[in-house]
Amino acid sequence: MSIEETVTRTVADVEITDEYRVALRTRKKLTDLSPDAAMALADELAEVAIEAANGLREDAAARGIASISHGFDGGPVHPECRDGKCRNCDGRTLNGRDEMVPCTHSCHVQAVAS
Ligand SMILES: [Zn+2]
Numbered sequence: 273m274s275i276e277e278t279v280t281r282t283v284a285d286v287e288i289t290d291e292y293r294v295a296l297r298t299r300k301k302l303t304d305l306s307p308d309a310a311m312a313l314a315d316e317l318a319e320v321a322i323e324a325a326n327g328l329r330e331d332a333a334a335r336g337i338a339s340i341s342h343g344f345d346g347g348p349v350h351p352e353c354r355d356g357k358c359r360n361c362d363g364r365t366l367n368g369r370d371e372m373v374p375c376t377h378s379c380h381v382q383a384v385a386s
């Protein structure tokens with residue numbers, strides 16, 4: 273009577289890296305696979321590749337939204353203008369570095385135009 277055992281060994285490991293790249297780790301430089309294993313690896317690679325591509329796209333979209341909303345920040349606005357009390361604003365305010373700069377509220381732009 274012979275006693276047999278099936279050893280499960282990892283021949284290849286597929287995962288997404290932090291940079292949304294597909295990392296394929298094999299035990300050896302040359303890995304010969306059974307047709308079934310090769311098929312499974314191909315499926316796994318395709319699955320992870322799609323996941324990585326989606327992750328990359330979502331990440332880019334999130335960055336795009338962040339940069340667009342940052343673009344709406346505009347320049348410094350006087351606190352009175354921010355509160356809607358434009359009459360109390362003298363048209364100058366402090367920026368983030370404590371420097372006197374023109375208030376960029378739209379009320380001043382209209383005043384100059386008219
Ligand atoms: Zn204003």
Ligand SMILES: [Zn+2]
Nearest residue numbers: 350353361375
């Ligand atoms: Zn103002």
